[in-house]
Amino acid sequence: MNKLSRALFFALLLLPSGCATLQPGFETPSVSLTSFRLLPSENMAPRFEIGLHVINPNLAPLPLKGISYKVILEGYQLLSGVTNDLPVIPGYGEGDIILQASADLFSGLRLLSELMTEPRETFGYELEAKLDIGRMLPSIRVKEAGEILLQRSRAR
Numbered sequence: 826m827n828k829l830s831r832a833l834f835f836a837l838l839l840l841p842s843g844c845a846t847l848q849p850g851f852e853t854p855s856v857s858l859t860s861f862r863l864l865p866s867e868n869m870a871p872r873f874e875i876g877l878h879v880i881n882p883n884l885a886p887l888p889l890k891g892i893s894y895k896v897i898l899e900g901y902q903l904l905s906g907v908t909n910d911l912p913v914i915p916g917y918g919e920g921d922i923i924l925q926a927s928a929d930l931f932s933g934l935r936l937l938s939e940l941m942t943e944p945r946e947t948f949g950y951e952l953e954a955k956l957d958i959g960r961m962l963p964s965i966r967v968k969e970a971g972e973i974l975l976q977r978s979r980a981r
Contacts, residue, residue: 852882854914856967858952861896864925871933873904875924877954877967879914887914887958894924894954899939901932948973 860876875896881887889911896904904926914920949972956965 850883851962854882854887854956854958854965855880856954856956856965858969859921861950861973866927870927870930872925872927875904875926875952877922877924878919879922879956880919881914881916884916886916886918889914889922890957890959892922892924892954892956894926894952896926897951897953898948899936900949901936903928903932903936905929946974 857878858876859878860874862874864872864874866872873896875894879887879889891907891909892911893907894905895902906924906926908924911922912920949970951968951970954967956967958965
């Protein structure tokens with residue numbers, strides 16, 4: 826191995842550790858689901874608004890480059906999408922992201938069919954999102970799950 830090859834070999838070995846030190850002390854921002862509501866729609870596929878809240882525990886601003894997301898209800902992936910129209914979250918600051926998505930009509934019909942045969946008062950949901958923050962840092966992955974309670978009016 827000549828000197829140039831050896832130097833390139835060692836540079837490649839040190840590259841991953843060098844990238845890790847570009848942002849020493851970087852703390853992963855937290856992301857939480859704040860709202861999920863049905864929007865008026867002009868076609869058969871319902872539209873939803875999804876609200877996310879981001880907290881940046883770092884000194885440096887968080888310039889979000891993009892987000893991909895999906896929402897699963899009772900095991901059916903109903904919503905998915907991407908956007909790159911995102912705010913910069915200031916250092917030691919917070920910000921809200923509002924996403925709009927149309928439902929997958931076929932998954933929605935399968936869920937509706939299941940609910941007609943097995944009615945229930947709660948729906949299990951999962952939200953999965955990947956926020957790209959660029960700067961050679963890993964994406965922030967969020968997975969939140971819970972239940973949505975449907976309140977029925979009771980006759981007295």
